[in-house]
Amino acid sequence: MSTPALVGSRLAVRCRRAAGLVALPRSSTSTTANRRTLAVAGALKGGHLPSRQRRKGQMRVHIRTRSKKLRSPAEMRGIVGALLLSFLPRLVDAAPSHCGSRSVPAVELRTDYDVIVVGGGPSGLAALSALGRVRRRALLVDSGEYRNAPTRHMHDVPGFDGIPPALYRWAAMQQISHYETAHAINGTVTHVDAESNKGCSYFTVTMDIRNGTITSKTARKVILGTGLRDLLPDTPGLRESFGQGIYWCPWCDGMEHADQSMGVLGSFEKAVVAVAEIITLNTDVVVLANGTVTNEARAKAEEEFAPNSEAYLGDHGVRVDNRTISRIVRLKHGADEKRSTRPTAPEHDLFRIDFDDGSSIERQVLFANYPSEQQSAVGQQAGVDMRAGRMAVDSNMLTSIPGIYAVGDANSDNSTNVLHALYTGKRAVVHLHVDLERELSGTLRKRSSQSDAEEMRKIWARVNGEPGQPLYAGEYR
Numbered sequence: 001m002s003t004p005a006l007v008g009s010r011l012a013v014r015c016r017r018a019a020g021l022v023a024l025p026r027s028s029t030s031t032t033a034n035r036r037t038l039a040v041a042g043a044l045k046g047g048h049l050p051s052r053q054r055r056k057g058q059m060r061v062h063i064r065t066r067s068k069k070l071r072s073p074a075e076m077r078g079i080v081g082a083l084l085l086s087f088l089p090r091l092v093d094a095a096p097s098h099c100g101s102r103s104v105p106a107v108e109l110r111t112d113y114d115v116i117v118v119g120g121g122p123s124g125l126a127a128l129s130a131l132g133r134v135r136r137r138a139l140l141v142d143s144g145e146y147r148n149a150p151t152r153h154m155h156d157v158p159g160f161d162g163i164p165p166a167l168y169r170w171a172a173m174q175q176i177s178h179y180e181t182a183h184a185i186n187g188t189v190t191h192v193d194a195e196s197n198k199g200c201s202y203f204t205v206t207m208d209i210r211n212g213t214i215t216s217k218t219a220r221k222v223i224l225g226t227g228l229r230d231l232l233p234d235t236p237g238l239r240e241s242f243g244q245g246i247y248w249c250p251w252c253d254g255m256e257h258a259d260q261s262m263g264v265l266g267s268f269e270k271a272v273v274a275v276a277e278i279i280t281l282n283t284d285v286v287v288l289a290n291g292t293v294t295n296e297a298r299a300k301a302e303e304e305f306a307p308n309s310e311a312y313l314g315d316h317g318v319r320v321d322n323r324t325i326s327r328i329v330r331l332k333h334g335a336d337e338k339r340s341t342r343p344t345a346p347e348h349d350l351f352r353i354d355f356d357d358g359s360s361i362e363r364q365v366l367f368a369n370y371p372s373e374q375q376s377a378v379g380q381q382a383g384v385d386m387r388a389g390r391m392a393v394d395s396n397m398l399t400s401i402p403g404i405y406a407v408g409d410a411n412s413d414n415s416t417n418v419l420h421a422l423y424t425g426k427r428a429v430v431h432l433h434v435d436l437e438r439e440l441s442g443t444l445r446k447r448s449s450q451s452d453a454e455e456m457r458k459i460w461a462r463v464n465g466e467p468g469q470p471l472y473a474g475e476y477r
């Protein structure tokens, strides 16, 4: 596990912006600060003339007076104010971290990356792209089990309609590779641990990057775009054809099978909504309920859709077949057809659905209606609150753990498509990018109102005389 370094805050921020990563060593920052201190002290000569002496490494300030006249508190404030100005570069250097406490010296938490993105589907890619474009140091870690991997073509992503999902991800990564601060590796994240170092919060992300090689990287923020996994039943023939004639979403693949004979797989309580989604593509629809039609399921179907669900199905001529499915046999493969260059073109698959009573029917396309689960448990293990099996987020994609964002299918928006994945990836970055700066700004405010006041008090105590002496200007107020 690598421990993040702590470096001078303002300068580190400036350097990081200018050069990516590098912060000036402490020695060089203090030299600059001392030079500036001297310059300011010189500029004050002829006025109240402060002079400096170093004793045992400490700055001592003596006030040489032209007359023995007692100085008023206002004059003293002027002197102290000028001295404070001369100290400012040192104070900036020695300022508390933007995420630390006041007792922490002059630090910014230096992590391996600003952000680690887990998952390289469209949500993670959108996040990485946005991070690269604002020069955040970002690492994307991807285990490569994309939800839409089995499908032939990705649809309903304007500009990319009808291209293979792998081609889309490759093109996205090609473009992102032009951004120098954005990096990506293959690997599986096994743990995301929230840590803090002297008041600065960060995360240690542990990953298996190659055949059991475990490594850890640190980052200030983490974006989880880890996706969902479809829970398909063990019906022989179903899994093999999922994404290729047996689909999950009509927007993704329905149009290519419009006017073909359709079947709806899955529990009856979800089936009426599924029919409503495809009915504009064809009315030759059979609900293959596989023994799930019960009075309870009918009531739930009405809750999910609308009262009189069965009348609705009947009105469209949709049949409900409650026989038990024993297997699905592919008779024809739509991928065998010559591919059109148009974004959408008909695809002709054909399936035979065998029932346990020995009978069967044929359908050209099947729409599956099965549950899904988190592809990865890293969010839950890190303590992220869940909502109906998804990582609960607010409108900025922030989870219940400050600094951890959840994007794409895996979050609680309950919207599972590429456009949502792209939007949420971007949305999270817009928020966290500004949030990192907001944290810095908050500390600067705190410093000016608290640390500077303390420093004024200290300087006042040093330059003020003892009660009864000519230089005594009263208590600091």
Ligand SMILES: Cc1cc2nc3c(=O)[nH]c(=O)nc-3n(C[C@H](O)[C@H](O)[C@H](O)COP(=O)(O)OP(=O)(O)OC[C@H]3O[C@@H](n4cnc5c(N)ncnc54)[C@H](O)[C@@H]3O)c2cc1C
Binding pocket: 118, 119, 120, 121, 122, 123, 124, 141, 142, 143, 144, 145, 146, 147, 148, 149, 150, 151, 153, 154, 155, 156, 157, 187, 188, 189, 190, 225, 226, 227, 228, 230, 242, 243, 247, 248, 249, 251, 252, 253, 375, 376, 378, 407, 408, 409, 410, 416, 417, 418, 419, 421
């Ligand atoms: C068959 C099918 C076809 C679809 N077709 C379309 C379509 O045409 N148009 C459309 O808009 N939507 C379509 N979708 C939906 C679309 O696939 C998802 O909405 C989209 O992929 C969500 O993107 P994501 O980035 O959230 O997740 P994913 O694309 O699933 O990517 C998640 C990534 O995170 C990785 N990951 C998970 N855990 C870890 C870990 N611990 N460490 C590292 N990496 C990890 C996974 O391996 C994976 O690579 C389809 C879905 C299916 C099932």
